[in-house]
Amino acid sequence: MAGLLATITVSHYLAVGAFFFVTGVLCMATKRNALGVLMGIELVLNGANLNFIAFGSQYLREETLGLDGQLIALFVIILAAAEAAVALAIALSFYNAHSTIDVDQGDELKG
Amino acid sequence: MAEFFAQYMPAWGAYLLTALISVALLLAVVGLGALFFIWAERKVAGRIQDRLGPTRTGGKFGWLQSLADGIKLITKEDLAPADADRLLFRLAPYVSLAPSYAALLALPFADGWVGWEINTSVFFLLAILGLEVFGVILAGYASGSKWSLFGGMRQAAQVVSYEVPLGMCGVIPVFLCGTMSLTTIGNMQAGWATNWLIFHDPFTFMVFWVYFTCAVASVNRAPFDLAEAESELVAGFHTEYSGLRWSFFFMAEYNSMFVVSGLAAVLFFGGWNGPVPIFASWKAAGGGWEIVADLAGCLNFIGKAVLGVMVMIWVRWTLPRLRIDQVITTCLKYCVPLAAFCFVGALAWQLASLPSPNDWLSPDPAGRAAVREPWVERAEDGAERSGTSGAEELARLAEDKR
Amino acid sequence: MATANREQIIELDVRTDELLVNMGPQHPSTHGVLRLVLKTDGEIVTHVEPHIGYLHRCAEKIGENLTPRQWIPYTDRMDYLAAMNMNLGWSLCVEKLLGYELPEKARHIRVIIAELGRIASHLVGMGTYGLDLGTFSPFLYAFREREKILDLFEEVCGARLTNSYITPGGVTGDLPAGWLEKCEAFLDQFVPVITEYHTLLTTNAIFIQRTAGIGVISREMAIDYGCTGPVLRGSGVDHDLRRDGEERYTEMYDGYAFEVIVEKDGHYPRDHDYPPVPPEAVLGDCWHRFYVRMLEVMQAIDIVREGIEFYRASSGDWGHPIKLNTKLPKGEVYLETECPRGQMGFYLVSDGSAIPWRVRARSSCFCNLSVTEELCRGCLLADVAAIVGSLDIVMGEIDR
């Protein structure tokens, strides 16, 4: 265990990011609740963020993305917030129109 | 400490033990703080209302009253309603307490006396205080009671709204000082009271009151205590709680009050720098004298924060409660525009180099301007070295900031 | 001034389910055991249904098994915040049946005591109203002063809350020596305290925001629903039984100069001493009801002062209670008096024995409460507490 702990590298961060990504994708695929799908998207974005941060971290590598990694992560966070607002609005609108938030039932093309 | 334990056990155990001890110590601080504030609230409320408050427990002044209350709460049955979502219901108080406790981590008590020296501590504090709402929302949802649900919904709407002006108010001192580090901001206000940021210009003076209003709202105190409005929602989000879990909500509330007051003290009232620089020379002397000066500064800071809490208590026992629409209106119609106006005003004041009281009282610029973040100094060095255009730009920026 | 009866469209952004909430019978702001069944849409209340009867004690039926003097303690427990006024109403009703003429001194004692009871009752109403709006301190300030009145009552009759002091035939005892001076001393120190109340509540910006324009009872509506007391006068109806009532009751106040507290041309009598009506307030809203109560306290103080003078000037007997087993003449009587919460009526039918054949009480709070359903439709959850509080109900009187 100690050996593992001593050698945290970018790859470890990437592994966590990958786990986030896969969980998020599975959430998007399996959840029937629209808000559950939204949470899946958040997880995916967070996984990507983790990768950017890892590549930008000066603790982990000699040559890094520098501030770029952090800035891109920042932009992702901001966009995720915006996306969540829109998605929530869509979900509520969907709920108003269909009286359900089960995305499986939203297969008709009218509001 | 970890090194000490490492002699007797494996390294990971030593770390874990060390962490546990530190956590226990800080929790004790939170607990004792809550004990004191609850006692103080009862005493102050009593005095305000022509009563004595607790008088018996622990001899004089009833100073052991909160301890007695705590013992009673611990021995109380821990009930969960049949309709409750058991897991979330049990977890919610901890979710509420944890962020408010974590906020203490980045709050400096004196120059360098901080649990975790983080460069973005203002932002971190505001962010982590915003998380406290989750406990309340979860409690509201998980209780399986309609009153609790009302409380949770109100809290969600209120806190999300008030985070906006609160952040705007917090950002003004950040811009004036050019740093997000609370330690640096505190050090920049050394010297006489005129160097405090609240007296920097009329806008900062104004924005403090906006900050205080929003802080009261964000820690869910009267007249903004809609989530627990006892005359409307019985007890709001903690209607169904009893015993120790109930008291966790209160520990979180009192601790948050202390943190927002402490934040106000650092951002606007010079933190550990008193109205009169008594200990400045001691501080400069270094060694043991410096520790004494820091200790005095720490007491100074705690005094200011406690004063802020006392004002909140005073307000709570004086004013009626606002209605939910009025709370949101207060935020969106008054606090946000005022904060934005003060934000622009304070920056313009700084940009136009208009005078602040400190200029004519103590023209010695040893205060704010001398304190700089390390990267600025290095950037200035770099600018001298290379003379590239980017560095010039930066040097100009650093110059402006000064 | 905002107009009453304005239509407002509340837009709902999300279709939410109706939430059925039980407010009470164990709820902090329903003043006892009132149960309001609320249908809410989020924070907006769409329907309110008051349920009463949780405090029913068959007081009227008991009255048909006791002699009128024995029933006096039961009237105490109707409006337990204004027990003296309840005693008075019943006593006057019985005296009306008996045709009993009251000695001068007893009349003034009754006026003093009844008006002190009115002050005590309004103090509770004011304090608990602050509590409904979420401020605790005025409640204790009000109770502090009320305690002093209760001390005075205790000295007079030995009881603080359920006094049973005024009885058919007069009162149970003369005012003790030195009592009048104590009463005057109390009034002297009490007048400046009222200014405190105005600072803390009446003129407080948040208080005005919470009450002005909320729960507006129009003049017609107040009359239609049979509202009485401060609720009626708060809607601008100039009606006070102390002036407009039956002769048997109004003659009690003969010689007393007082003006009915009602708004005329945007002004209240004696409001020059106090903060003017705020521009947000609409006649008939919670603020006006509250203000009427506050001014009635001042009015009652003046009446008590007058009463003390009259009492000092009067001579003769203080009026003795009738015998317990006094035979009642055959017949029926009904008499309404102006209690702090409105017009309290007592109805008595006698078959000639010492025990009434039929006893009924007309509750003022019951009528006042009936407005709730219409008043709370479409208001916010927090307004329900504000509106019900402003009606100042006592469940003991409604349920009897």
Add this chain to the structure above:
Amino acid sequence: MLAAIDLHGFLFVLFALTACVFAAGVLFSSNIVRMAFNLVLSLGSSAGLFFLAGAEFVGAMQLMIYVGGTLVLLVFGVMLTAQHRFLEMRTNAGEWVLSLLVGGALLMVLLQAAFSVSQWNTPYAQRDQVEIDESKSATPIAAALTGVRVDKLEETNPRLRAGKSGYLMPFVIVSMHLLVVLVGAAYLARPRMAVRQMRRGG
């Protein structure tokens, strides 16, 4: 002895484990409120990972915007639509098997990719010597947003040196985007139903 275990590694494992466990919790819980709760803890733990990697501003941002803002909004949405038939929406077993298979395969591929690049999985020897005031402070980030790169003072490319490597343009674009999104969201969730309310308290 303590050199065998460093704080960074210990905390990394701690945060990574909590983050992953709660992320799995989001996936496997069927109750929407519990999902939200798990997501909060998961994203909070990943903020811890950000702090650990030295990105303190981004970590605080994550806490403030993501956890404090977005998720409160989400929970709000959950509560608005929280009726019992929506609270628990189960996915049928066939979908589970299929998705877990696909997900497992995807995870394998990603992990393989993550650990296969030697530059990525070699530990950084000089980590203890790193002093990163620049990235820890918010000021360089703010400077980068206005077009000045503090960390690239030695940049030789004249075009990049002239402020082109900053983030002024994306920053403005994102701001406009946010504005548009807010307006759009408000439009989407606009009132569809109006209740005529008679006599508001009057």
